[in-house]
Amino acid sequence: MSISQGGEAAATAGTARVRAVLAVKPRWGERAVLGSLVLCALLSVATTVAIVVALLEPTIAFFRHVSPIEFLTTTEWSPLFSDPEFGVLPLLSATLVLTAIALCVALPFGLGSAIYLSEYASPRTRGLVKPTLEVLAGIPTVVFGFFALTFLTPLLQDVWFLPGDPPGVFNALSAGLVMGVMIIPTVASLAEDAMAAVPHDMRAGSFALGATKLSTTVRVVVPAALSGIVAAFILGVSRAIGETMIVTIASGGTPNLSFDPAEAMQTMTAFIAAAGIGDQPTGSVGYQTIFAVGTTLFAITFLMNMLSVRIVRRYREVYE
Amino acid sequence: MSDLAGPNPAPEGLYAQPARAAEVLGRQRLRERAKNALFRGLLLFSLLLGVVALVVLLADVLDRGLGHVWQVVTSFPSGLPARAGAQSAIMGTIWLMALVALFTIPVGVGAAVYLEEYADRSRRWNRLIEVNIQNLAAVPSIVYGILGLGFLVRGFVGLGQTLLAGALTLSLLVLPTVIIASREALRSVPDSIRHGSLALGATPWQTTWRQVLPAAIPGIATGTILGLSRAIGEAAPLILLGALTFVTFNPEGLNSAFTALPIQIFNWISRPQDEFKLLAAGAILVLLVILLSMNAFAIWMRSRYQKRW
Amino acid sequence: MRHRGLAALTVGALALGVAACGGSANGETSSSDAGGKLSGTIKLDGSSTVAPLSEAAAEMFQADNPGVRVTVGTSGTGGGFEKFCNAETDISDASRQIEADEVDACKKAGIAYEEVQVANDGLSVVVNKANDWVTCLTVPQLRKIWEKGSKLDNWNQVDASFPDKELELFGPGTDSGTFDYFTGAVNGEEGNSRTDYQATEDDNVTVQGVAGSEGGLGYFGLSYYEQNQDKLKVVQVDGGSGCVTPSKETVQDGSYKPLSRPLFVYPSDKALARPEVQAFTKFYLDNAERIAAQALFVPLTADQEAASRQKVDSLAKG
Missing domain, CATH: 1.10.3720.10 (MetI-like)
Incomplete structure (x- = not known):
């Protein structure tokens, strides 16, 4: 990879650079690293999904019992x-x-x-x-x-x-x-x-x-x-x-x-x-x-x- | 001064009256100095507020608890204040912190590295992850308790009311803080470092591992300190998970029943007998000592790797 | 790189240190039966009111039987029942009786249990130490103060002879068994209460509130009054047959009404099949007086004790 390619791609400091590198010669070590890093990031998404799931069912049950309007406007x-x-x-x-x-x-x-x-x-x-x-x-x-x-x-x-x-x-x-x-x-x-x-x-x-x-x-x-x-x-x-x-x-x-x-x-x-x-x-x-x-x-x-x-x-x- | 009208034009305005000019500039300099001094004073005041608050709190806790620390460390919980201690809670807290650090540092830094170094910021998916993480930082700790109970203790993962479930729940609680701080640390590393490394032929991972991360260690250490500090003081999620308030043995492994210092402290504060409140103060001191040792290690790491560009 | 080695060394040392510290109160690290015939783990969870009783029982029992591990949690009466009916605990601590939904849940899970009374408590009504105008309140007066929709905010509205002093109310929150019992006994329905009082989950805070406010009035378990007699004054309660001061005697003989309440544990049949649980439950009742004294509650009367024993026996057999 030439220096000018590096300089140009680095302006966005993102996928462009990574793709440029990986496209030249696939390095499996690099891909494995990328994969595990993605997993780490996805864990946060998984946590949110889990929280939403844990919260959702009882919330829906609650709103069947109490209307959302009442919930949001009553003052007591x-x-x-x-x-x-x-x-x-x-x-x-x-x-x-x-x-x-x-x-x-x-x-x-x-x-x-x-x-x-x-x-x-x-x-x-x-x-x-x-x-x-x-x-x-x-x-x-x-x-x-x-x-x-x-x-x-x-x-x-x-x-x-x-x-x-x-x-x-x-x-x-x-x-x-x-x-x-x-x-x-x-x-x-x-x-x-x-x-x-x-x-x-x-x-x-x-x-x-x-x-x-x-x-x-x-x-x-x-x-x-x-x-x-x-x-x-x-x-x-x-x-x-x-x-x-x-x-x-x-x-x-x-x-x-x-x-x-x-x-x-x-x-x-x-x-x-x-x-x-x-x-x-x-x-x-x-x-x-x-x-x-x-x-x-x-x-x-x-x-x-x-x-x-x-x-x-x-x-x-x-x-x- | 107006535009140059030829070589050595006659000085105009204030500059034509050197004596008066000196006076005005002198006053301006004085005003500037006063402003600077005032600014500095205000900043110092801000700093002192936090420090003074800490000193007042510590003085109160020390006064009440110092005499009881030995009993707290060596005895196990009991209904009688003369015999009660918190050794099981101390060991529980230490185990929990070790596990939380072990889990959050690699995962948190990994996520931060992905988001900063590899992800394409213009894609909506990655922006969503960013917002998601910031959102998780605001979720009250007790919701993490509900999450842990539903997914880690029962349900999907089914670990039961064990130390490991508690540690994982706390890790999830702390992870957003570590990720956010690590991201800022990575962002602060100048791009020239990355360019230089890539220019010399290193792969993105080599660049990250050998250049960017070491430079970002101070910020990552700060994030870890903040995260662990929060985890060490949390009681509510652990109670929901099944951390107990009465355990007379130290944790025996990842599958052990357990308790933790904040739970014991809260339990003692709520008892009617006054002596328990003194014991609670002692337990708080022990907690602070554990916290300080963790922090000392992280601070050592931070100062060792601190670079000023 | 040299710092990697140092970091690894530190982590290793930490791990070793932690692993080496697997001690326990009795010096036992495994549940083998050295030192006592019994071994195993007994799990209790539930009301934070009843927890001091179970803890006292656990402590005394473990002193005699070092091979047994007894743990006590405080997830609340409701939380405790949830775990109990999920077969996650052996005995549930409760400051109220089990409710219909919980009964169903246990039935569905095939868990049979018995309601075993282990102690009594007297809910005490307290006022500020400087309060010299009230010595006794009738239940109708308490009801007027505390019932739903009540707008009383001055002592002279409670009784015309009382001075013109602002009435400030403190008490437990809606999740407390104390709240349930008090509202049920005074206002006739659990949960029936005015909503504008200073609610807290921690009775020590109620102590502080009443002690800091001249016109303060609050209620909690007897032990919190007895530990704070220097700051508070207790009010006699007239349940229809005269003014009665709460004390061990008046709670036991039933004259302090309607604010005497029973405290329960609920053992499951599966748990009682194990010898260590049976021994523990028997121990709990045999030593009920000592346990109640340590936990600052009112012990069972002889009749109550006999009734409890019978229930345990029938569950163990059946």
Whole structure:
């Protein structure tokens, strides 16, 4: 294969190059490798299929019992009480509120930490602080939940200065803040790796043109690492939506259609956890609600991810 | 400055008044420096939030649990707080983490390599896989528990309520994180490296194995750390699968019944007796030590292979 | 490449270390019968309320019979029955009686069982320590507070003599056997309850909620009150024959009504055919008092114990 062929094909860094190589002289080792790699990738598809299959049957059974319109528009969720109501909106609003609070903490602080570690910190500091942050990621979520409940909530109750009632024993604010702190390492670690991988020539070039460190960081490094940073953000959002233990323990088990963070509210994941580890006989409507809510969660994250992949693709800058 | 009007034109505007120019530029430089300092301060503040939160949490846990760590490590679960420990849970967690690492690293990196190096990005099939993986990262852990129960414990694979089923379920939970992080790591390797290798006559796999992957190890290590950190603290899916809360023996093989530290911690926290909460703090410390050792290894790998281009 | 060798060495060392640590509480690594005549594994699963009882029984039994492995899971009463009727467990822990669907499932799988009572519990109604206006509540009053659709949010609505203090309610979630029993006993129907109280699966959190709120009111098992007497005050309940404080005696003699409840285990006939399971079940009942004491529950009365023994015998024979 000639160098020019390689240079041209490498522009897409994809099948073109592989096909060019394989067409010249089939290397069975290469084909075997390709095959096993495809299998690895397909495993993720198999997992999704399995999840969909596991979720689908009870969900369909549920929707035969409760109309989807009722499910999506009723404002009360009390499926396991004796006179059940099946409106998913309270769970949905709670998931939204908690995710929003968590992201307000995790995204700016995560990115800020990442920028500091990548651009300003000495290698020794970086080597010390980055692992410390990663320890934060390993603390069991149960511990965070109880920390929110027993330490943060009383603290918030004491220093509450905003209008409206101070937060009660369960409230979305404590859970959201703690969840945000828990997600910081995820965002920071990945974003930092992305920025560390930006070639130094770019920074050098920027400095040579007289830019300050601030300008270089904000206008050169961050845009170059944008794909990685956005991936870090998306992973952070995914974590926030799917988090179960912290919200169960600190935000409570009472569904509540409200956007006031000082109130208690039950998210979709908290409901699934509470009902899933509980006493519902298999096959009952109560049991099926778990799957219906699970499917809703799955659908929402799917749509959100499709959107974000499209956005990332558009703004990703490729250097070299 | 306007376009050049010939050799050595007379200086205009600010440049004609050197003294004033120096003053203005000096002020600008000061403003720039202030902005830079403020920016740096804000970043440092962001960093400190996470670190301070960790220190506060650790201080609380250490204060409560340090005295009980020995009992937690050497005894087995019991109804009496004076006798209770979590050795079976500790061994269960260690076995689980080892198996999860063994499974997710090759499969996760393999999938990432396929998606980054071999797949044709313009085909819809590959885009779907991408979205699919990101979606899986957001699925709550308990849904993985349902999945494991339906397919791994019963049904298709039928492993029963064993250590292997638990490890595989956790691996599926963690796989999306590892894949996403590995992909970013692979993306960050400059294409010039690949071009150079191919130009010298290497096959795509040789290029990947000998040039791209070693360069991507830091990012892959980060992804693995994040993934394993999550897996080590998960209780809900394991409970659904049949990890028990009361086991008085260490795991004896892949087919053994088992328990894990987060389950034991959650169980102890929910007991009425206050002494159990102290034991729970001790168990949390043990969990963090295990986590730190795993991380230390991965960090060593990361720093060893870290390259700055 | 030299780092490959090092990596392999590390993995190997780790594997060896893990394999070498296959110990157990009794130093046994196989289920041979050295040290006790019996051997085998007994699997229990089900209610997290009953689990402390089964754990206490398992612990004591294993001390005498080191060859037997007893494991206890907490998938919930419903989850436990599901596994039980799937022949995945030997004994199911339950804080409520088995329901119709579950009965059918077991019948279809050909699993016969018996409902064996192993202890009693008294559901306690608690208020904040600073609450000095209430000492006793009647069942109709409790019903007014807790029934479906109730909008009571102030103590003076419960009884005109009570002061003007906000009523804050805490309790277990809908998946708890405690919830089922309380709503059935007080509101007349399981699951019949107002929905706007602070629900939690962890009774310790209810403790915290009531202790932190002046007008707080909550309910849970007796053990959670007894362990937190410094933070909470228990309310007497009038079930129609006077105000009664929950205690071991009043639960056993039936005077604390209607909030005394039985706790069950369900052994299967197939399991009881094995000698170690038979021995374990017998042990459970022989030592019921000691086990209940360790698990902080109210032990069986002599009559209840005799009835349970009879059920086990009939299942073992039949």
